Amino acid sequence: MLPPIPVLADYGISAKHGFLPDDLPLARLPDPYYNKWEAVVANLQALILSRRLRGVVDRLPVLSTDGLEHVAEWRRAYCILCFMAHGYVWGGDRPSDRLPPPLAVPLLAVSTRLEVPPVATFAAVCLWNFKPLFVDEGVDRLENLATLNTLTGSLDESWFYLVSVAIEARGGPMIAIMLAAMATVRRGEQQEPDSEADTAATVTACLCAFAERLDDLTGLLQRLHEQCDPTVFYHRIRPFLAGSKNMADAGLPHGLIYDDGTGHETYRQYSGGSNAQSSLIQFFDIVLGIEHRPTGDKGDKNDKAGTLSASEPPPHNFIMEMRQYMPGPHARFLRDVAAVANIRPYVLARPHDRPLAIAYDACLSMLRALRDRHIAIVTRYIVVPSREAMRARSRSRSPETVRRQPAVAQPKPVNLARPTDSKQLKGTGGTALIAFLKQARDETGEPAVEDWARRFLGRQARGPGKNDFFFGKPDESPLTPEVAAAAVTDDEEEIVGGMAGTWTIDDDVGGLCQY
Template sequence: MLPKIPVLADYGISPKHGFLPNELPLARLPDPYYNKWEAVAANLQALILSRRLRGVVDRLPVLSTVGLEHDAEWRRAYCILCFMAHGYIWGGDSPSDRLPPPITAPLLEISAHLEVPPVATYAAVCLWNFKPLFVDEGVDQLENLATLNTLTGSLDESWFYLVSVAMEARGGPMIAIMLKAMDAVREDDAETVTACLCAFAERLDDLGVLLQRMHEQCDPNMFYHRIRPFLAGSKNMADAGLPHGVIYDDGKPGAEYRQYSGGSNAQSSLIQFFDIVLGVEHRPTGEKAGDTPPSGGDEPSAARHNFIMEMRKYMPGSHARFLNDVSAVANIRQYVLVHQAAGTDRPLAIAYDSCLAMLRALRDKHIAIVTRYIVVPSRDMARARSRSRSPVAVRRAAPGPTARPKTMNLALASARGSAENSASPATAQAQAGKLKGTGGTALISFLKQARDETGEPAVEEWTQRFLNRQGRVPGKNDFFFGKPAEPPTPEVAAAVIEEEDEIEIGGLAGTWTLDDDVGGLCSY
């Protein structure tokens, strides 16, 4: 007997807003017992700016969680404490490798209740961290959204979170649409499956439009240097000052270091849902279709997708269970292949391939965003430090640590890792291609391969050729076919960066390079 198609209500998922909560996030905890938490949250930016947050938090009482009743209250408490925790860790001249009991003790209990790690996950900064300006307007409209918590108080940080919120809301109805399509497959109702796929493709195009609006109110340098360092986790943060992670001191003896990845869009259940329902498979970075897997090749692919499964641990527990259950009943691609092999119902195949094309286009836009907001600023910072470490600059620099920036964070660590120990600009420039970010991920290869794999399940021959085409890279070092006079677009810049030197910049959630034994989307 086939497993039943998942019912959204069983997982707390909204048919209208998807993985956003059914009830709007609370702007404040109603019980006055938690006023001290709310006071810190309301003044978080000022406390970070004045370097007084740690002293204030250290003096807080350890509050109990017994006053938290409804799920919305638990989520509000989780968001407050996660923002306080990241401000505490990264809000000084050097990161703190210890979280004190006023944060740790309640945060561990709340995280266990909500089935999420005690770190600022995608749920903490996006899914449960918004409010509509007008309750009678949709939360899928960026102009109707505001954040509840930020670490910098900047419009850029709010906009960065809210673009994802709007995408989650706009993509919410797509979940029910594709569950309906899977049910129609079981009824052999090709007409309904085709209609659902067409609606799905249109919504994917809408998501791409929303993603491209990131540029409107979020400045790349502000994001890279001021916002992103606060979102870093405690995993693979040795270069940024946390070689062992963070001690979650809950006031009990035996507290040990813990390591968690920072928030990342890879923790969005919506994006993983898209891959599952369309039958998109991902491989380790550098591995191509048809390659024989290393040892353990008979292992199920799902078991090898460690990165995908690792990111599910950072999702709310019910959302992760939903994805696992959908994986067990996903049937659309197989249904399309059967009809395509029989030479019947070509509109069905075209509708399916259109969904893959739209998802691939969405990933193209994501690559452009990552290039502009992470890769380019990191490379520019490394090159600037390379120039500052030239022989002339070294001779002129005063001896001792005074020539070094006082603050240690993720952005500075990225540049130091590549240029600080170089004796010449040439050496520094060569090392600039080996920058380490949150986790050292070979980011462009990682994202480009995920994009290319999105087109592989296409069933029509012409669609396969179209989706697997290679992007054109501008010529280099040639007089007649030289680089364009105008600055390249982010998409072209991404291609040039990948072609010239692999920038190993991390996202906030992974640790892979092409030279390691493990790969990008899934590791062994």
């Protein structure tokens, strides 16, 4: 007997807003017992700026989580504790490798209750960290959104989070529509052949609506540049988003100790926040039958070079790992949807139904376009600033520059914005940045049904500087020709920084911020 089609309410998922909560996130915990937490997070930017956050947190009492009642309160506690924790770790000249009991004890308890890791995940900074400016307007409009918490207090940081919130809200209704399409396919398989035409028409209509909404999401993603400056993001925001995994070059060689007061000190390592932790995008892949392989795996079964020996560990699939950073119910929802996904087999079984095949391939094309746009954004916000920082560091080491430097130089903070000589830098789950994103994009087109669609979706993206905003317009290109050409090369060899980490070509695990 086939498993049932998942019911959204069973997983706490909204038919209107998707993975965003139906009940708006709390702007403040109602119990005065938690006023000390709220006071710290309300002054977080000033405390980080003055380098006084650690002292204030160290003097806090260890508050119990027994006063948290509704799930919205648990989510609020998780968010503010994560923001305080990341400010504590990364808010000094050197990162702290120990989270004190006033933060560690409640954060571990809240994370266990919500089934999320004790780190600033996508849920902490996006899903549960927004408010509408006007409650009678939709939360899928960027102009109607504001953040509840930030680490820097900058408009750039708020906008960075809110673009993802708007994408989640705008794409949310597609979850129910595609589940309805899957249910229609299942009913059609159990009914008389006379109903086949109605089944195909319904599924085709759902796929057409899905393709149009995917195109809409690409437009939202493209708006990131409106209020988020690449330099501010790379040097000011990104360092605070880092986790504790593979952070040796950023000052956390072993990870982070969550001091729970028991005396058992064990280093833990977690990836930082990532758009790869968005359940919405993984849902899109699942319903369309898109499979993502470990980075570097081209899927060629005859490729002996890619064959592992018995002593080698299996390749690491970063996308699957990111489900561990989703709220537990959301991850279980994806697992259960994968067990009943039937859209692609249904389309393949009807090769002569051109409208159905075209609608399905259009969805793949729109999702591939979304990933193309994301590659362009990552190039502008991460790859280019990273290389500019490396060149600036090289210039600062020249004899003339050294001679002109003052006798007493201000020490620079140790974090992800600091260039390094290491050729093995890894980020919070790091991977080969452009290679990883391109592979995910290329895999999106592989399930195409029609030959022409398969050829079209397998094409190479055009080069930069061809009237593309993110790679530079001909009349006002933000990139030099050399940088633009290097930014899109397939042979990524230099070290580049991820959204919350640093990336290299030889890493065999996943990285941050991929759609």
